[in-house]
Amino acid sequence: MPAESEGREEGRFAGAALRVGVWASVAIMAAALVLSVLRPGRGETLAWLGVAVLMATPLLRVVFLAAAFARGHQWRLLGASVTVLGLLAAGIALGRPH
Amino acid sequence: MPQEAWRIALLLAAGAASGVIGALLGLGGGIFLVPALVLGFGVPMHQAVAASLVAVIATSSAAGARNAEAGVANVRLGMTLETATVLGALAGALLAHRVSNRVLLGLFASLQLAVSVMLWRRRSAGTTAGANAFAPAVGGLLDGSYYDPAQGRTIHYSVRNMPTALSTSLGAGLLSALLGVGGGILKVPVLHLFCGVPMKAATATSNFMIGVTAAASAVVYLREGYVPALISATVALGVVAGTQGGLALSRRMSESGVRRVFAAVTLVMACAMLRRVIAG
Numbered sequence: 426m427p428a429e430s431e432g433r434e435e436g437r438f439a440g441a442a443l444r445v446g447v448w449a450s451v452a453i454m455a456a457a458l459v460l461s462v463l464r465p466g467r468g469e470t471l472a473w474l475g476v477a478v479l480m481a482t483p484l485l486r487v488v489f490l491a492a493a494f495a496r497g498h499q500w501r502l503l504g505a506s507v508t509v510l511g512l513l514a515a516g517i518a519l520g521r522p523h
Numbered sequence: 524m525p526q527e528a529w530r531i532a533l534l535l536a537a538g539a540a541s542g543v544i545g546a547l548l549g550l551g552g553g554i555f556l557v558p559a560l561v562l563g564f565g566v567p568m569h570q571a572v573a574a575s576l577v578a579v580i581a582t583s584s585a586a587g588a589r590n591a592e593a594g595v596a597n598v599r600l601g602m603t604l605e606t607a608t609v610l611g612a613l614a615g616a617l618l619a620h621r622v623s624n625r626v627l628l629g630l631f632a633s634l635q636l637a638v639s640v641m642l643w644r645r646r647s648a649g650t651t652a653g654a655n656a657f658a659p660a661v662g663g664l665l666d667g668s669y670y671d672p673a674q675g676r677t678i679h680y681s682v683r684n685m686p687t688a689l690s691t692s693l694g695a696g697l698l699s700a701l702l703g704v705g706g707g708i709l710k711v712p713v714l715h716l717f718c719g720v721p722m723k724a725a726t727a728t729s730n731f732m733i734g735v736t737a738a739a740s741a742v743v744y745l746r747e748g749y750v751p752a753l754i755s756a757t758v759a760l761g762v763v764a765g766t767q768g769g770l771a772l773s774r775r776m777s778e779s780g781v782r783r784v785f786a787a788v789t790l791v792m793a794c795a796m797l798r799r800v801i802a803g
Binding site: 433435436437439440441443444446447450451454455457458461462465466468469472473475476479480481482483484486487490494499501502505506508509512513515516517519 | 525585587592594605616664737738739740750755756
């Protein structure tokens with residue numbers, strides 16, 4: 426059984442990363458919608474930025490968790506985090522651009 | 524109101540409705556959002572799946588933050604299973620562009636039929652333990668515990684049967700990437716029934732993982748030009764708002780009545796999707 430305090434700290438790390446990412450992307454996407462309504466066709470770039478921040482949020486969460494696992498000397502879990510990051514990077518490289 | 528503003532308002536409403544329904548039924552919004560975009564807004568299937576994946580990231584991240592901080596989501600188990608879901612998601616996303624619109628529509632309709640039957644037949648999941656839940660902790664790296672206010676005590680559990688959990692996660696990642704859903708429909712029952720994870724922790728852990736799974740496939744869709752930015756941003760905002768509303772509503776409503784209504788709605792949507800498959 427993992428020490429309860431260790432598990433809680435990892436949860437806090439992950440929660441903080443997700444919270445920051447979600448609220449930042451929600452704010453940007455809401456601004457994009459307002460701009461699109463006021464000036465049709467002008468909110469697209471901002472919408473892209475909001476979507477990009479949102480897509481980066483889970484990645485940020487994995488990085489934060491990797492840091493928490495490293496701090497707690499949880500090498501197997503750190504290995505799992507690095508594997509996931511590697512796979513996400515492979516996804517970026519493997520998609521065929523149109 | 525100009526046409527663009529109407530379209531944005533309707534997309535926002537579709538996202539919000541999917542979020543409310545998803546929260547009421549304990550499902551991701553994707554199962555309702557994809558058909559709403561395809562049937563209601565004429566969005567091509569691949570783009571609808573991509574937009575739904577973006578919305579799935581938003582809801583999973585918002586709920587995941589709460590569940591991780593509260594300790595209900597088993598962060599260690601989630602991180603370990605993500606190696607499999609992300610692998611499945613990459614395979615699914617790379618496969619998706621080789622699959623025709625029609626085949627994807629057919630696969631989605633099949634999933635809807637399965638969900639419809641499951642919603643109709645499912646008894647209230649409650650907090651019933653899985654076969655091995657509440658067994659004495661054996662000191663495993665992935666074992667978990669959380670405080671359950673309904674029972675007024677801390678629940679400890681040991682995670683078992685990891686090969687089953689990993690292979691199911693691989694399948695859930697594939698399903699998520701191909702159809703724009705979260706994949707919890709596969710993971711939650713397996714974690715609960717075969718791996719000894721209590722229902723609440725299984726649902727929270729699955730939800731926590733879904734964001735990373737969806738992000739893995741969403742970046743492939745993005746590279747391939749399938750992510751419609753404004754549509755995705757609009758429905759994601761709607762789904763986030765709808766999910767919050769749905770969660771508030773679910774505390775005041777009986778689940779069983781709602782479930783049967785949406786089982787029927789899902790069946791009707793599945794028939795509409797199948798009609799489109801037949802029409803070509």
